[in-house]
Amino acid sequence: MSNRTGTTGKTGPNGPGGIPSRGAPSCSMSRRSFLKGLIASGALATLPCGLLLPRNASAAPFSKSDFQIFRNACPRNCYDTCSMVTYVRDGVVKFVEGAPESTFTAGGLCVKGYSYPRRVYSPDRIKYPMVQDGRGSGNWRRVSWDEAMERIARKLLEIKEKDGNLLGLALTKYSGNFGITNYGVEGMMSSLGYTTRLVGTPCWPAGIDAQNYDLGDMWCNDPEDMEKSRYIIIWGANPAWCSVHSMKYVYAARDRGAKIVVIDPVLTQTAAKGDVAWQPETGSDGALALGMARHVLDLGLVDRDFVANNAVGFEEFAAYLRGNVTVEWAAEKSGIPADDIRHVAEEFATAKPATIWIGYGMQRHVNGGASVRAIDALVAMTGNVGKVGGGARYGHLQTWGFNYHAMIQKAPAGSTGFTGKSGPKGEFDVTAGSAAPAAYTDRALNINKTAQELLDAQNPPVRVLWSSCKNPFAQDFDRNKMLRAFEKLEMVVSVEQFFTETVRHSDIVLPVTTLFEEWTVNASYWHYWVSLNEQAIAPLHEAKSNIEIAALLSRHMNRLSPGSCTYPQDIDTKEWMEKEFNKGVYDLLGISHWQDLRKGPAKAKLASSASWSDRTFKTPSGKYEFRSDLCASHGHKASSPTWTGWRSSRRNPSST
Amino acid sequence: MTTQHASLPKKRAFLVDVERCIGCFTCAMACKNYYHQETGVVWRQLYPLDEAIYPHRERAFYSLACNHCENPACLNACPVKAYEKREDGVVVHHQDRCIGCGNCIRSCPYGAPRYNPVLKKAEKCSLCHERLDAGEQPACVQSCPVRALRLSCPEHPAW
Ligand code: SF4
Ligand code: SF4
Ligand code: SF4
Numbered sequence A: 001m002s003n004r005t006g007t008t009g010k011t012g013p014n015g016p017g018g019i020p021s022r023g024a025p026s027c028s029m030s031r032r033s034f035l036k037g038l039i040a041s042g043a044l045a046t047l048p049c050g051l052l053l054p055r056n057a058s059a060a061p062f063s064k065s066d067f068q069i070f071r072n073a074c075p076r077n078c079y080d081t082c083s084m085v086t087y088v089r090d091g092v093v094k095f096v097e098g099a100p101e102s103t104f105t106a107g108g109l110c111v112k113g114y115s116y117p118r119r120v121y122s123p124d125r126i127k128y129p130m131v132q133d134g135r136g137s138g139n140w141r142r143v144s145w146d147e148a149m150e151r152i153a154r155k156l157l158e159i160k161e162k163d164g165n166l167l168g169l170a171l172t173k174y175s176g177n178f179g180i181t182n183y184g185v186e187g188m189m190s191s192l193g194y195t196t197r198l199v200g201t202p203c204w205p206a207g208i209d210a211q212n213y214d215l216g217d218m219w220c221n222d223p224e225d226m227e228k229s230r231y232i233i234i235w236g237a238n239p240a241w242c243s244v245h246s247m248k249y250v251y252a253a254r255d256r257g258a259k260i261v262v263i264d265p266v267l268t269q270t271a272a273k274g275d276v277a278w279q280p281e282t283g284s285d286g287a288l289a290l291g292m293a294r295h296v297l298d299l300g301l302v303d304r305d306f307v308a309n310n311a312v313g314f315e316e317f318a319a320y321l322r323g324n325v326t327v328e329w330a331a332e333k334s335g336i337p338a339d340d341i342r343h344v345a346e347e348f349a350t351a352k353p354a355t356i357w358i359g360y361g362m363q364r365h366v367n368g369g370a371s372v373r374a375i376d377a378l379v380a381m382t383g384n385v386g387k388v389g390g391g392a393r394y395g396h397l398q399t400w401g402f403n404y405h406a407m408i409q410k411a412p413a414g415s416t417g418f419t420g421k422s423g424p425k426g427e428f429d430v431t432a433g434s435a436a437p438a439a440y441t442d443r444a445l446n447i448n449k450t451a452q453e454l455l456d457a458q459n460p461p462v463r464v465l466w467s468s469c470k471n472p473f474a475q476d477f478d479r480n481k482m483l484r485a486f487e488k489l490e491m492v493v494s495v496e497q498f499f500t501e502t503v504r505h506s507d508i509v510l511p512v513t514t515l516f517e518e519w520t521v522n523a524s525y526w527h528y529w530v531s532l533n534e535q536a537i538a539p540l541h542e543a544k545s546n547i548e549i550a551a552l553l554s555r556h557m558n559r560l561s562p563g564s565c566t567y568p569q570d571i572d573t574k575e576w577m578e579k580e581f582n583k584g585v586y587d588l589l590g591i592s593h594w595q596d597l598r599k600g601p602a603k604a605k606l607a608s609s610a611s612w613s614d615r616t617f618k619t620p621s622g623k624y625e626f627r628s629d630l631c632a633s634h635g636h637k638a639s640s641p642t643w644t645g646w647r648s649s650r651r652n653p654s655s656t
Numbered sequence B: 001m002t003t004q005h006a007s008l009p010k011k012r013a014f015l016v017d018v019e020r021c022i023g024c025f026t027c028a029m030a031c032k033n034y035y036h037q038e039t040g041v042v043w044r045q046l047y048p049l050d051e052a053i054y055p056h057r058e059r060a061f062y063s064l065a066c067n068h069c070e071n072p073a074c075l076n077a078c079p080v081k082a083y084e085k086r087e088d089g090v091v092v093h094h095q096d097r098c099i100g101c102g103n104c105i106r107s108c109p110y111g112a113p114r115y116n117p118v119l120k121k122a123e124k125c126s127l128c129h130e131r132l133d134a135g136e137q138p139a140c141v142q143s144c145p146v147r148a149l150r151l152s153c154p155e156h157p158a159w
Helices: A024-041 A048-052 A113-120 A145-163 A180-192 A205-215 A223-228 A244-255 A269-273 A285-298 A304-309 A314-324 A327-334 A338-350 A368-381 A447-456 A479-488 A546-560 A573-578 A583-589 A594-599 A629-633 B026-035 B073-077 B103-107 B139-143
Strands: A068-073 A083-089 A092-098 A130-132 A140-142 A169-173 A196-199 A231-235 A259-263 A276-278 A354-358 A443-446 A464-468 A491-496 A508-511 A520-523 A529-533 B013-016 B045-049 B060-064 B083-085 B091-093 B114-116 B121-123 B149-152
Touching (some): A068 A520, A083 A529, A092 A113, A092 B026, A113 B026, A145 A491, A145 A546, A169 A447, A180 A464, A180 A546, A196 A447, A205 A368, A223 A244, A231 A244, A231 A338, A244 A269, A259 A338, A276 A338, A285 A314, A285 A338, A285 A368, A546 A573, B013 B060, B026 B045
Parallel strands (some): A169 A196, A231 A259, A231 A354, A259 A276, A464 A491, A491 A508
Antiparallel strands (some): A130 A140, A520 A529, B045 B060, B083 B091
């Protein structure tokens, strides 16, 4: 292969890795002619190839019975949420692999998943509770769990005394461990009283809102049915890096003749594998989708039956397109040539079924939610909603119907809290639709403005920050402001596996378990498999799970001030995992007991691999809503998908 | 893109479909996950084929371990017969016989044998023969999420 370009052998297979370079092309060529010469002369027989006798060396064959085998699940916030199999010998994780029972995981993990056996035994793991004398100083010293928890408990009681409530305690947590019992961290906060929460989601909220307006819920087709698509647009997602297991369905579709279009401002690895790669201006996705919709309209390729019988507001949307959108306009905004837009739009509208995978990047812009609505509309008007191999795929929470037992905890009697207008909510807001509004609530701060909100919070200010399943210094915005915000804090507690940037700016760090060291259960927001996560090894060092930490804090709180925390003081992670299951989950998965998951992950029993296959939508009208009055009533400017331009401070792409 | 098993030699060999490979490094890490080699000792590596080598706009990668050659240079170069070629084609390195002279490392055109600085001996991909003998796929082949890396194996055409 290197012969083609005549490289020197410095790069490519022979070069890297500290192997003495042989200058591949020339040497291997001369080698080959040398061997040919030998064969011709019959001299080959004299070479030590006599060793080529069948001796059939074998080590003892691999045997599963040499191992204890456990079920695990990858808990990182990843589309693939792999079902794992863990091989343990003498109490040590030897290796992991993907569960073969899941057709999605199909026996393999990704490069990160395969690094877990090293991660759990890393010498860099946080091994015991530690206190840093001077934040950022690096003067860490080991303390006992009791000392650490007593210190935290005393501080919480002190600020409660001072402020008359616990709103001075704030929690920042997101998706560092998606095991369901880890929602017990929120539960720990509730069990202490009303606290301050950094809530909302840094990830995908605008798109969820968009799909709620259009369809009534965020509910994607089974990704495994992508192989039945005749046309796939991967719009702002990069599965070759971020959902490696989905790529096989994309390839399967292509092997069956489907065309793959990848739309991303960056020429990603997925784009490199596509048939068409578009690199539009960032944030122009909505305009591009509307331009495609206009062309579909002009060609008369609208699915008339769907828009007439299963949708509302199509005519208004069509009028908007005719009045405000042209393909040339979309081309100007996006930088994609008008003819290319026409071509792909026509192909998309005529291939049946056709699907669009909507990534999360585009909705983190001005017009974000509206861009997702525009793409939904393109999928819907071409009759691809509710179809196997079709659909506007964004995500789903169908398999997340757990009890959230660890999360739902009661405030101690007599707790007081926040009384103002409540702020944003996370995607797992189980209080939604509950009866009478409580007299007090938690104080919600916007997670997407963490630094500013921490600086601004008053009466009381945030005094103590608890960080778990998250690394605000790496994941939140404006690091310099975050430094200032942290200066205001009287105590920072980090629950972590490693010394992250946030730990560096903490007073106390508590070592938390990895997936191998606790019981829990995991679901995906993309595929439909649910996996048990068994405790495969005893926790290393002094690590505890999030819920065990909560129980220990409760013990110390109640010792110092009886009744100050309602969290159970002794918990077993296995029992708590069991408490997350209910009949709904069992029925959906077609199992009768969680123990069934020890035999392998289970997939939701779906009426169809297509979401919305009965065309009954959860919108107020029960139909697909090109026009959403709900959207307008929530204060958005337009009830139909529109595109209103970039924010004014943005450089104008057409002027460059 | 389809596998033409019939036309392949009856020996086991890796098949790498560069068109499918997404460069995810999973295969390389799956090997490390299974054998826990010393730091820096890599049996399967993924090589980005940069423009100098692979002059296309797309990105391409090449996953490479030991090729278990028909006529193994390592075996030919080893002075103590630490190498052996099994009937099924697997080239086995017997580390217990290895004296760490490095001849194989210098001779292999693919950079497959590596020097283990702790044991002061060579080592390389075993084609997971202890797994093959138990009817299991090699760890790397099993791990590839897009079946870009496969094993041509007469007994298991589906691999
Ligand atoms: S693909 Fe995602 S879920 Fe699977 S092992 Fe990798 S990070 Fe974990
Ligand atoms: S066959 Fe086995 S030893 Fe060889 S590269 Fe693959 S995993 Fe490693
Ligand atoms: S696992 Fe497969 S796709 Fe990933 S780098 Fe290896 S050969 Fe390529």
